[in-house]
Amino acid sequence: MPMQTKINTFNGLYHQADRLRPSGEDDAYVMKQALKDYKNKEKIDFAHIAAWEVVRTNQKWSPIPLLNEESSDSGRKRKSSDSGNYARGSPNVEISSGFDLPDINEDPSPPPRRQARKDKKDKGPSLTNENPRDITHKFEEYKAMKKEIMEIKRIREEKYFTLADEQREALRQTMFDKDLETYNRPTDNVHPAMLAITLARKREIAKKYGWPCDF
Incomplete structure (x- = not known):
């Protein structure tokens, strides 16, 4: 109903x-x-x-x-x-x-349509003479609009947190890939002056992820 x-x-x-x-x-x-x-x-x-x-x-x-x-x-x-x-x-x-x-x-x-339209044009909108159907319709529109705004806000918040989680995960994966590449990179061709620094960096990576390290 x-x-x-x-x-x-x-x-x-x-x-x-x-x-x-x-x-x-x-x-x-x-x-x-x-x-x-x-x-x-x-x-x-x-x-x-x-x-x-x-x-x-x-x-x-x-x-x-x-x-x-x-x-x-x-x-x-x-x-x-x-x-x-x-x-x-x-x-x-x-x-x-x-x-x-x-x-x-x-x-x-009811007044003739033409006359009613003319009166409305001359006098402007009047809340006193407003049709109750229009009042109820506006009330329903207000509730629907408020509900829609709340739903949009909820969706935006969900998207924001989802995007933030995805960005954190992407950053973590990128850092992991770089660390893994650095750790597995051979040191045969590393300049002797940079060998100590390279090995120290590998030990830091191994400690960070709990990987085995014998050097």
């Missing part, structure tokens, strides 16, 4: 719980009841509270009348989808499993 659909569903359940709030109960009760109703309906916990808090203040996400809800002098009544009878609104009223939440993002009277 897309994130937008989940937020739509939870928002409807929250306003439903707010309407049925018992006297004396605070907003914490409404939130708790909405989370409970969402889990009962979707069989999973609602995991987008932060995104919902961002968009809930937008006018298009404000409370709207429930389907078949009617008012009377004695209190609110709701028509049951199963029996056709009316039941007074209370915290114990059960919502039919077939109850479809309205799409709170649909504007019943």
Whole structure:
């Protein structure tokens, strides 16, 4: 289920719980009841509270009348989808499993496209009138961008350490090859004045690697 659909569903359940709030109960009760109703309906916990808090203040996400809800002098009544009878609104009223939440993002009277574009061009961007779909989309883009940046940073660090290890290993191998070549180089043609220095260097190499040395 897309994130937008989940937020739509939870928002409807929250306003439903707010309407049925018992006297004396605070907003914490409404939130708790909405989370409970969402889990009962979707069989999973609602995991987008932060995104919902961002968009809930937008006018298009404000409370709207429930389907078949009617008012009377004695209190609110709701028509049951199963029996056709009316039941007074209370915290114990059960919502039919077939109850479809309205799409709170649909504007019943959207302005003409040309006029809306002209207004936007004249007045510039407005956060107050921003479509909640755009807000949610930007929120998702921000999370995706942050995740991508963290992944790029991790890959760069891995490449850096891998390259450093490879360079150290290449240097070690190069030094080993040079030492091995020097150690195995014959001294028959070495000038007598350089013989002592050459043999001393070979003894250093032998000691460095633990090689046998009888000279």
